[in-house]
Amino acid sequence: MIDFDWIEPTTIPDTFKAMADYGEDARLIAGGTWVTLVLKQGLLMPSALISLRRVPGLDQIAYDPADGLTVGALVTHRMMETHPLVRQYYPMLAETFGVVANVRIRNQATVGGCLCDADYASDPPATLTALGASVRLQSATGERRVLVHDFITGHYETIIKPGELLTAIHIPALPTGGRGIYGKYRTRSHEDRPCVGVAVVLATADGACSHLSVVIGAVASRPQRVPAAERLALGKPITEALARQIADAYADAIDPLDDLRGSGWYRRQMIRVLVRRATLQARDRSATQ
Ligand SMILES: Cc1cc2nc3c(=O)[nH]c(=O)nc-3n(C[C@H](O)[C@H](O)[C@H](O)COP(=O)(O)OP(=O)(O)OC[C@H]3O[C@@H](n4cnc5c(N)ncnc54)[C@H](O)[C@@H]3O)c2cc1C
Numbered sequence: 001m002i003d004f005d006w007i008e009p010t011t012i013p014d015t016f017k018a019m020a021d022y023g024e025d026a027r028l029i030a031g032g033t034w035v036t037l038v039l040k041q042g043l044l045m046p047s048a049l050i051s052l053r054r055v056p057g058l059d060q061i062a063y064d065p066a067d068g069l070t071v072g073a074l075v076t077h078r079m080m081e082t083h084p085l086v087r088q089y090y091p092m093l094a095e096t097f098g099v100v101a102n103v104r105i106r107n108q109a110t111v112g113g114c115l116c117d118a119d120y121a122s123d124p125p126a127t128l129t130a131l132g133a134s135v136r137l138q139s140a141t142g143e144r145r146v147l148v149h150d151f152i153t154g155h156y157e158t159i160i161k162p163g164e165l166l167t168a169i170h171i172p173a174l175p176t177g178g179r180g181i182y183g184k185y186r187t188r189s190h191e192d193r194p195c196v197g198v199a200v201v202l203a204t205a206d207g208a209c210s211h212l213s214v215v216i217g218a219v220a221s222r223p224q225r226v227p228a229a230e231r232l233a234l235g236k237p238i239t240e241a242l243a244r245q246i247a248d249a250y251a252d253a254i255d256p257l258d259d260l261r262g263s264g265w266y267r268r269q270m271i272r273v274l275v276r277r278a279t280l281q282a283r284d285r286s287a288t289q
Pocket of ligand 1: 027028029030031032033034035036037052073099100101102105108109110111112113114115116117121122123124164165166167191192193194
């Protein structure tokens with residue numbers, strides 16, 4: 001049995017104080033779906049768990065047409081799946097969170113926890129990266145904003161520093177004529193983590209592509225982008241041939257990993273199929289603005 005203190009601060013300053021008092025031996029806990037697993041496995045032996053659940057204001061979702069969506073770190077996956085503002089303005093976000101695990105996990109898991117545990121086999125980071133989302137990191141001495149693309153640096157690694165708390169995620173407004181899609185490909189059970197996840201954000205003007213962002217999740221230590229492949233589409237109509245060319249460029253550029261959900265070779269074939277399919281599906285979707 002691991003012996004640790006349980007701390008429940010009720011303000012952000014008190015949270016920073018608890019983090020400072022216990023230092024790096026303490027661990028923050030939000031939904032606890034990851035922390036409880038690693039505790040049980042003996043992989044984590046904290047001197048204290050600092051629960052964020054009683055800190056007010058971190059479970060809100062707000063939308064501004066010019067600025068976009070602001071999501072508190074404690075917003076659960078289920079809230080993202082069902083919230084009317086998310087469903088109306090960012091349907092791909094609601095779809096992405098709606099395919100994570102099962103409803104029991106989604107009721108508990110938080111957006112901040114998902115980004116901070118930085119498991120490569122996750123769904124939301126690919127979509128958040130494709131949407132150009134950033135995180136707000138606060139500490140006792142200040143705050144900074146970092147793109148999700150730069151926040152996750154490797155397997156279970158982020159740039160968060162000791163004493164920092166992720167308090168919110170900001171998702172900018174979609175480009176004019178923008179829409180997106182997330183495709184999750186599983187190889188085991190329906191509730192499993194992704195073997196490959198493909199997030200596509202696309203905007204068109206007069207039938208030609210004005211913006212394309214394609215991000216592949218679960219195939220490497222962090223979400224993968226191939227900007228040169230995205231640029232192939234700019235100014236052109238998204239045809240079957242162009243979607244195939246973009247998909248081939250992604251499949252050729254990424255060096256996918258092997259795990260129990262699929263070999264690197266298999267993942268490469270699936271990237272080729274799924275990028276083409278998701279790009280065409282995004283093209284055929286109505287713009288959300
Ligand atoms: C059975 C199961 C199935 C799953 N399937 C999927 C799946 O299909 N797809 C998928 O994407 N994910 C899946 N997951 C992962 C799940 O989504 C994550 O475990 C969850 O998002 C983590 O959020 P949490 O709030 O529970 O984090 P916690 O367990 O509370 O914390 C996770 C980590 O983040 C840190 N942390 C939490 N909040 C903050 C904060 N605000 N600031 C700084 N650090 C913080 C904690 O200290 C800890 O290190 C699955 C998990 C389980 C258990």
